[in-house]
Amino acid sequence: MRFDPYTAADEAAAALTERCKAPSVAVVLGSGLGAFADRLHEPTIVPYGEIPHFPSVGVRGHAGRLVVGSLGPDGPRVAALAGRVHLYEGHSPAQVVHPVRTLWKWGVRGLMLTNAAGGIKAELSPGNLMLIVDHINLTGKNPLVGPADPRLGPRFPDMSAAYDPELCDALRAAAKDRGVALREGVYTGLAGPSYETPAEIRMLAVLGGDAVGMSTVAEVIAARHAGLRVCGVSCITNLAAGLSAEPLDHAEVEATAGEARSDFIALLEEGLSRIDELMERGA
Numbered sequence: 460m461r462f463d464p465y466t467a468a469d470e471a472a473a474a475l476t477e478r479c480k481a482p483s484v485a486v487v488l489g490s491g492l493g494a495f496a497d498r499l500h501e502p503t504i505v506p507y508g509e510i511p512h513f514p515s516v517g518v519r520g521h522a523g524r525l526v527v528g529s530l531g532p533d534g535p536r537v538a539a540l541a542g543r544v545h546l547y548e549g550h551s552p553a554q555v556v557h558p559v560r561t562l563w564k565w566g567v568r569g570l571m572l573t574n575a576a577g578g579i580k581a582e583l584s585p586g587n588l589m590l591i592v593d594h595i596n597l598t599g600k601n602p603l604v605g606p607a608d609p610r611l612g613p614r615f616p617d618m619s620a621a622y623d624p625e626l627c628d629a630l631r632a633a634a635k636d637r638g639v640a641l642r643e644g645v646y647t648g649l650a651g652p653s654y655e656t657p658a659e660i661r662m663l664a665v666l667g668g669d670a671v672g673m674s675t676v677a678e679v680i681a682a683r684h685a686g687l688r689v690c691g692v693s694c695i696t697n698l699a700a701g702l703s704a705e706p707l708d709h710a711e712v713e714a715t716a717g718e719a720r721s722d723f724i725a726l727l728e729e730g731l732s733r734i735d736e737l738m739e740r741g742a
């Protein structure tokens with residue numbers, strides 16, 4: 460049978476509802492950043508294999524489980540997706556965004572996407588965290604291509620403030636509060652899986668890209684389509700191709716993401732709690 464995105468999300472959400480009530484806020488954890496999920500208190504852990512239509516997750520550093528738990532003993536409950544599916548694994552764009560649509564059907568209202576990315580603009584160094592203020596979709600794919608399904612969202616969704624200004628402000632305030640340096644920039648999403656050539660990186664810089672990666676853009680499009688409020692953070696794990704003498708390597712990406720762990724965790728703990736407050740206020 461053809462994969463019907465709405466029915467698939469509905470079935471997956473129903474399976475999650477059987478396990479626990481949806482929190483207001485969720486985060487998708489990128490390569491090497493999955494450790495955040497282990498910090499959640501009184502966790503309910505749901506392996507992706509137990510959620511209908513979730514594809515198995517192939518890349519090292521992506522564990523493939525949804526963890527629901529609270530941010531500290533008295534903090535709000537959030538959901539963390541450790542591990543995501545990528546276009547480069549051969550999944551269709553609809554499959555790539557199925558977890559995001561599942562969160563929406565389940566009842567989540569605010570979503571943070573995180574990723575590992577290569578730094579393009581000069582101010583970005585490995586280990587930096589970057590607030591994503593906008594993106595450029597260069598994957599050649601859009602998850603909304605196909606028959607319009609009004610249950611999922613409008614035919615032509617607005618993307619002019621895809622990264623919600625209030626959620627971005629909440630993350631800026633969280634960073635300041637926890638003494639975490641938070642850069643800002645535009646994320647360019649490419650299909651991968653080969654890293655870029657130096658000429659491609661020079662092109663991305665001309666186009667206005669500050670960082671580059673292989674995820675996130677399709678998820679943001681589907682989330683905005685569904686009316687979720689979205690924000691994003693990149694962990695800069697390397698200088699983009701041609702900007703350093705070193706060849707690019709996934710092991711380095713994971714190792715650098717691990718080194719940024721304490722800042723990343725502090726930013727997420729404070730940021731998600733502020734975003735939860737915004738959602739609860741219905742702002």
Ligand code: HPA
Binds near residue numbers: 578
């Ligand atoms: N390019 C694309 N994706 C990435 C990079 C990069 O340099 N670093 C981490 N993910």
